[in-house]
Amino acid sequence: MFLKRNKAKLTALNEFDQVVEGNSLSKDAWRRLKKNKMAVLGMIIVIVYSLLAAFATFLPIYAYDQIILDHQHLRPSFSKNAGDLMMETKLEDLYFKAWRAGSLQVTEEQSAQIKTWIAANETNKVWDFCYAEGERQKAEGTFTFSSADQKTIDRLQEKINNEFLINVEKVLWTDPASGKVHNLARMDFLEIEKIYADLLKIDIAVIEKQTREEIRNLVLNNLKASTPDLSAEEYEANLQIEMDTLGEKGIASQGKTNLLGKIKTTITRTAERELRKEISEGKAQFPIDREITVNDQLTAEITATKKHERKYVLGTDYSGRDMLSRIIYGGQVSIAIGLIGTITSVIIGIVLGAIAGYAGGKIDFLLMRFVDIMYGLPYMLLVIIFMAIFGRNIMNLFVALAMVSWLTVARMVRGQVMSLKNSEYVEAARSMGASTGRIIFRHMVPNSLSVIIVYSTLRVPAFIMQESFLSFLGLGVQAPFASWGSLVGDAVNGMTLYPWKLIFPAIAMTIFLFAMNFFGDGLRDAFDPQSKNQL
Template sequence: MNLKKKDSKVESLNEFEQTIVGNSLGKDAWKRLKKNKMAVLGMIIVIIYTLLATFATFLPIYPYDEIILDHQHLPPTLNTTAGELMMKTKLEEVYFKAWKSGSLKVTDEQSAQIKQWIADNQITQVWDFSYKEGQRQLAAGTFTFSSSDQKSIDRLQKRIDTELLVSVKKVFWKDSETGKISQLGKMSYDEILPIYAASNNVTVESLREQSNQEVRSQVLNDLKSKTPGLSDEDYAANLEIELKTMGSKGFDTIAKTNLLGKITTQITRSTEKTLAQEIKDGTAVFPMKKTIQVSENLTAQIEASKKHSRHYLLGTDYSGRDMLSRIIYGGQVSIAIGFIGTLTSVLLGILLGALAGYLGGKVDFFLMRLVDIMYGLPYMLLVIISMAIFGRNILNLFIALALVSWLTIARMVRGQVMSLKNSEFVEAARSMGASTWRIIFRHMVPNSLSIIIVYSTLRIPAFIMQESFLSFLGLGVQAPYASWGSLVGDAVTGMTLYPWKLIFPALAMTIFLFAMNFFGDGLRDAFDPQSKNQL
């Protein structure tokens, strides 16, 4: 017998036998939000930025902290390699020197123009003219390089053609007795010590003593950089205190890192020599990913590419780091500060504001007086003092920004809770024996979510701007990490010569801030029942 399963969903009908479709504040707000094109565009841009920041590790971009000094201040380009830009810079220098020495002949008017550019500090125009005129005369046969200039150009071209960038990804050790293969980075310091000692023909005891001295020197140098001007006796006493605080585990961690660095350096140099010979023989193909046999028991996974064949779409910074990568990873830090700072301050504000509004009395009095006192203190000064006292790192930056940003949301939630605490649904929950915490966080706070959501979206840009201001002052994110604010701050000094270092991070931050503000304004209108966008 076929049994027909009844639909468990009961439909509500009106007097005309029409299905009544339920509605909610969220659905109604979404309908109004979709009519605001700028808010939708802002939401899409925010989502794209967030996805790029979240999955930056998986993007085909260069490492954000990789320094190549030969690639300093390279301009943005779509199809020109770093090596070609390096050669152009070299030729600009050679042609300019040739003009100064008189071997590059120009007219009196052109010479006067060059001198005027130099006097006006318009160096870019000088380099551009020198390069174009030199290349023109070189092609026409009216100019030739001197022997010394030709040798320096040839040396640079050889470097461009042969220099490699080798990266050791993983190193593996095979135990001769058991045949077990282990990744060197996951082994302990005591396990790596005999491996490195055997590969360098030294005893384990002497290597351990050397490692201990290196760690002590490293910790001492760090102390001297943090607290300059102390006597040798004070440094020695502080060193012993620092070593005791670190403990044997912290000591071994630093020693292990040093040993792994030495092993990686040895593998890199050996690989560079091998690949240089392959380049000479014409058998090397780049980019290269392969596993090499370092020794009888040691293998390594390496990646290699020609150092100067890179393309920098947004140019490089003062250390030769890729600006595109720096901006994406900088967005990761800036957006994280915006979201985490907002989330922390909103949670704290909801907690204290809801308690003050619902409990009233002395609790409300003391909490609101605390808010009044903190409102009277200079906000950014508190953040700067906190960063100066507790150290300049990302975690302290999160805490410093969040701890003084909950005041407004606390007052807003308090007002909402006070207007709702005598409502019928609250009285019903109270009569059924619901606890204070349940009434607050299951009934009252959810009814205040619309104003909380709107406030949160508008606070995110504020947090990003505050972090940018701190980074501009040197109190924000520290190297090797970057944020949009720190990138803008680093670019200000050379903005006339290298404008791309300022334009691109500032543009990325500006677009995100505009998008977030458009999205926040759209949410405010969408959650407002009296909004002009109401259906």
């Protein structure tokens, strides 16, 4: 026992009795990376972005796909809630109309300035001036709204004070036979179908027929959106192919989603009636978090908040969705596209490039001629054709972007392997009987890491930009999902009126792309064996 303990404490010493610490490529790379401040900053930013995207579900933000049409195009604000901004927008419109009608008195110079702004399409300046001037004159008592305008303001204020938003968090079903409570979202389609039929007190066959018809209509609408100008017979033939491809499993999955949505809508209406009654009696205290009973078997956990008390620190989009949530969830899609596309292309490129470089001869010739042929094809056209044929969804987008992105990696790795395969350590490995796979992937590829890492970090931003281009063409991420590229594309048309919709996603994407480039440069320097002894 004593010998074992002493043996564990033994350390390597040099001739001066100093402890010799072991070193490795990773330790040395980390030591060098820490000295590059921009690379460390880039690494921190990438990590923060990745954590925000990964844990977006747990962040205290609004749902990214929740549409509130009353909150369309609300500007960013830290202090004012949605109701305040809605009232402000309405007042801007009324003050402008009052100026046009002549009831809001301004000087000739001010009137000329307003007309100049209108001619220059600087609408925001017009609204801001009319609102500020109208509020000033109203406070001084020199301006009053007409009775019709005042009624409009009063109706809006009543709406702001009384409207609320209900969210069904969880629907629970109690089995009458066993008494066990089940989460409806985790039950299968047939069980939910029966529960929904019992809730509406109609025959289950009617529900089944209605659900299948809804799915057919949904698939048909998607076909018409993706392939317009077809005849009725062609649509019917394609619809049958799509339904066969979907299969019973796919129909059950879509049907479950539809029925869950209908059950939640029914529960929401029931809760709305109860809350409106409580509001009229003065008993409602928001925010509300309670469990309501739907029938003997169904209960639901709901939350209710004042609809117009929300605060949007980054504003809202054209559908009244929170831009902060859209940007964070858009980061999920953009970062995933960049990482998955890069990892896939790098793995394929490393394998094929290493085999071609090490084997040489006919294998190298055939692989490189195939690479040359693929290089000759228009890359984005291939991606667009792939998306048009196989459908516009995220998984197809991953495959399409990674489809021919491995070509440059394969050539680089081939060149590196060819330059290294006659090195001394490779000859030593061969003489010791190491297999071809071990020589390539345990010796040659690690010594090519600096080139591979630099290329990989450059490919992540490239994939994000390519996805942005596809989203701009309508072939990228489809609603309700979002990416940084789709957010920028959606904001281009209204960038003069609503600049925050373009600025914030563009800033988020730009910061991440710069951080990836700084981080990639730092990793290149850290893993470069040639400059290891210069520090």
